[in-house]
Amino acid sequence: MSEIKRHKITCIVCPLGCEIEVKTEGDKILEIKGYKCPRGKEYAIQEITAPKRIVMSVVNVKGSYFPTVSVKTNKPVLKKLIPQIMKELSQVELEAPIPIGKVVLKNVAGSGADIVTTRPAPRSR
Amino acid sequence: MRDRYDTVVIGGGPAGLSAAIKAKEHGLSVLLLENRDLLGGIPLQCVHPGFGLHYFKEDLTGTEFIYRFIEKFEKLGIESYTNAHLVEIELVSDIEKRLKVITPRGVLSLQTTSLIYTTGARERHIFEIGITGNRPPGVFTAGEAQTMMDIYGIMPGKEIVIVGSGDVGLIMARRFALEGADVKAVIEIMPFPGGLTRNVVQCLHDFDIPLYLSHAVTRVEGTKRVEKIIVCEVDENLRIKEGTEKEISCDTVVVAAGLVPYIKILEKIGVLTDPATKGPIINELLETSIPGTFVAGNALVINDLVDYVVEQGEKSADGAREFVERGGIPTKRWKRMVKGRNIRLLVPHYLSGEEDVMIYARVLKPEENVKVRFLEIEKEIKLPFVKPAEMLRLKLRKEDIAKAKDKITMEVVQA
Ligand code: SF4
Numbered sequence: 001m002s003e004i005k006r007h008k009i010t011c012i013v014c015p016l017g018c019e020i021e022v023k024t025e026g027d028k029i030l031e032i033k034g035y036k037c038p039r040g041k042e043y044a045i046q047e048i049t050a051p052k053r054i055v056m057s058v059v060n061v062k063g064s065y066f067p068t069v070s071v072k073t074n075k076p077v078l079k080k081l082i083p084q085i086m087k088e089l090s091q092v093e094l095e096a097p098i099p100i101g102k103v104v105l106k107n108v109a110g111s112g113a114d115i116v117t118t119r120p121a122p123r124s125r
Numbered sequence: 126m127r128d129r130y131d132t133v134v135i136g137g138g139p140a141g142l143s144a145a146i147k148a149k150e151h152g153l154s155v156l157l158l159e160n161r162d163l164l165g166g167i168p169l170q171c172v173h174p175g176f177g178l179h180y181f182k183e184d185l186t187g188t189e190f191i192y193r194f195i196e197k198f199e200k201l202g203i204e205s206y207t208n209a210h211l212v213e214i215e216l217v218s219d220i221e222k223r224l225k226v227i228t229p230r231g232v233l234s235l236q237t238t239s240l241i242y243t244t245g246a247r248e249r250h251i252f253e254i255g256i257t258g259n260r261p262p263g264v265f266t267a268g269e270a271q272t273m274m275d276i277y278g279i280m281p282g283k284e285i286v287i288v289g290s291g292d293v294g295l296i297m298a299r300r301f302a303l304e305g306a307d308v309k310a311v312i313e314i315m316p317f318p319g320g321l322t323r324n325v326v327q328c329l330h331d332f333d334i335p336l337y338l339s340h341a342v343t344r345v346e347g348t349k350r351v352e353k354i355i356v357c358e359v360d361e362n363l364r365i366k367e368g369t370e371k372e373i374s375c376d377t378v379v380v381a382a383g384l385v386p387y388i389k390i391l392e393k394i395g396v397l398t399d400p401a402t403k404g405p406i407i408n409e410l411l412e413t414s415i416p417g418t419f420v421a422g423n424a425l426v427i428n429d430l431v432d433y434v435v436e437q438g439e440k441s442a443d444g445a446r447e448f449v450e451r452g453g454i455p456t457k458r459w460k461r462m463v464k465g466r467n468i469r470l471l472v473p474h475y476l477s478g479e480e481d482v483m484i485y486a487r488v489l490k491p492e493e494n495v496k497v498r499f500l501e502i503e504k505e506i507k508l509p510f511v512k513p514a515e516m517l518r519l520k521l522r523k524e525d526i527a528k529a530k531d532k533i534t535m536e537v538v539q540a
Contacts (some may be wrong), residue, residue, distance in 0.1 A: 010326045016509055017322035053327065056172045056186060057303060067162075068174035068278040070188050079331070086303060100192050118172060119188040119423050 002026035009047050011040040020044040034060050056118070057089050059104070064096035064121040071104060077111040084109040096123045106117035126204060132445040133224060135211050135390075138166020139431050140243035140422025142194040143438030145447075148241070149201050151446040156235070156525050157198075157205040158226060164198065164205065165191045167244060167268070168431065170275045173296050175323075179432035191432060209233075214240070214394050215502040219416060220453055234390055239417045239445040242521055243438060246384035246423040250493035251345075254288070254382045258344035263351030267293045267381035271300070280304060282377025286354055287311045288342050291319035291514070292429060294381030301379075308333045308334045309375050312356055314363055317491055319383075320514055322427070337461045341365060342378070351376050376475045391415070401470035402426045408475040410444030410457060410480045411437060417448045426485060429516050433485065442481070460529045465536025467492060467501065469513070478527035486517040488537055500534040502526065 004025050006100040011018040018040050029048065035041045046052070054076050058068035070087065085108050092104060098121040105115035130153075134145045137159030163169065168176065171187025178184055181193070198205075200496045206228050213225035222240055226233040248266040263282055265273070267289075270281045285301050287294045290313035298308050311329060316339045318325050329336055337356065343365065344355040358369035386404035388396065397406045397414040404425045405413040412419050421437035428434050448454055459475040462484070471486035488511045497506045497517065502525045511517065526533065 010322060010330070012323040015515060027157050054174050054184075055303070056300075057326065058172060058278055060278060066276050068276065070186065070275060072172070072174065072186055082303070086305070100189065105434065113522070118186045119169070120192065 004030070007048060009044050011035060011043055013039045021097055022048050024048060031070050038092075043052075049078040053079050053082065055082055055085050057086065059089055059092040059094060061094040061096055061098060061121045063123055065124045066119075066121065069094060069121040070118045071115050073108065073111065073113040074103075074115045074116045077113045081109045081111045085111065085115075089115065094121070096121045126156075127154070128234065130156045131449045132156075132239040132241055132442075133158065133235060133237040134241045134243060135171070136166065136243035136245060136422075136424070137164040137205065137207070138163075138243060138245050138422065139168060139194060139434045140245070140424070140438040140441075141166070141241070142191075142198050143435040144241045144243055144419075144421055144442045145203050145205075145299070146194065146197055147439040147442030148445055149203050151442060153239075153442075153446060153449055155203050156237075157203060158209040158211055159205065159207045160210050162207050164207065168267075170271050171296075172275050173300070176431050177350070179430065180435055187431070194435075206233075209346075211390055214390060214418075216394065216415065217325060222417065224370060239419065239448045241438075241441045241445055242388065242418060242420045242424055243422045243441075244387050244390075244424045246427060248384055248388045249380070249382040251288075251378075251380050251382075254380070256288070256340075256342050256345060256380075257351040258346050258355070259348065260345070261347040261349060261351050263347065263377045264345060265377070265379050267297045267379055270297060270377075271378050274300060274304065280306060281379070282351075282375075283307060284309055285377045285379055286342075286373055286375045287379045287381055289319060289381035289383065290325070290336060290338075291381055291383060292321055292324050293384075294379075295320040295324040295328040297379060297381060298334050299332065302332035302334060308332065309373050310335045310337055310356075311373050312337050312340050312342050314339070314359060315513075316361070317512075318514070343370075345378055346372075351378055354378055384423060384427045386427065388420070388424050391418065391420070399470070399472075399474065402472060404472070406474045407472060408454075409458075409473050409477060409480060410447060410454060411441040411473065412448070412454060413446050416453060417445075419444045419448075419510065426470065428485070429514065433516065433518060436483065436533050460526065461532040463532050464535040465498075465534040467495075467511070467537035468535050471535055476521070476526050476533070477522055478515050478529070481520055482526065484517070484519050484521055486519070486535060488513055488517070492537060492539070494540050496540045498536050498538060499525070500536065502528040502533055503529070511537055 168187035
């Protein structure tokens, strides 16, 4: 028997910010309470089983007006992959010009998401 | 380039770009002046998502959001100067204004009928929030730290304390943590966080960053570099509790203590200001007390969503069009908006009842299960909660406004 855990989650799906309590035993969810609507319940389950986030950063770029270009994952990725993603990003070095929305890393850290630029990096004048 | 325009927009951030685009679409001759060397304003350095959910119904980063406007601005071929500093406004008649602008190509003298002022806000700094002690290197405002990290790719420090838990402070905490810094704490003087719950959760809980509520930073210590800060608990009157001092060692202090509308040049020509918003007093067209001078975005009131900033930018362009086309805004019977219970600030200050108006307001303290009441016109809106961090944005319809004689009081009461 694995031990019973209680998790407190603040729902962020809407601004109400319900405090949801989830009781788990191993991988099993025993009880969820405190949510005021089904979207909150779904969010709590996702947060317990596989929390996901958009990751954003900047990467180095040569020959542009700014020395960096901003990037993000094009969809939410598993939270536990974030350190690996940041590590892979720190090794990226791009060369201007780069348009906004360009894929610079495919399937980053095996997350299924791509890294795309969120600012253009024109060649410096 | 010409030397007279229907409207000149001061500031090339989200409010200014959206105002200029709308004014151009209205058929006005438009010039935009930006004092930095790029258009875009602050969102250029906002690499986090959360922008545009209202306006584009998409979750964009600040950078993606602003480039949609920059691209549209450029496609419309709107004239603009960067590195352009407005230094003087001269009112040459009730209608016309003359602007003195310093640019790399020399000093320009421009004439315009209307002026849209969208200069944004400045950050409150460490001297304004009562932090004493040394002034070693390692103290930054959030905006400075953000520029360093997200534009120039330089980390401002390794062990960071953030002062202020508004959305800016929270988002910076996450950015530092993501980039590998040790964010020691976020210090908040109020008993509740200043930012949105979403940001408290996704920026602090995700990275196990402690939030000290009802705490004030009293001193910064260090010689060659920040070494530590001293924090104290505060009581409900925000007074320091004796004997609660503790130190937090760190090499960097990032001050995210809020924003103040930046309207220096408008103040010089005598624009009336509201002590609650620190921005100008305005009517429903976002016109200030100087006829034909409009204000939008954070120069008007500190907004928490860029979508509202853009909405105000577009509204100010509607005002400019009316002013230009009619040779001034006709005299109206203005009804005053009055702050009632638990309302800290609200804009616009004057309404005519001739059009629907969007009211932006902020409460003083959090409350649950409330209704927002507009006395005199007997309008009520039930809300599950109000929080100081979340701006209220409510539409008043012209039929409702018209019911009031000379004022409308807005208040928040228990439902
Ligand atoms: S549970 Fe439902 S009502 Fe409560 S915060 Fe989440 S989405 Fe909003």
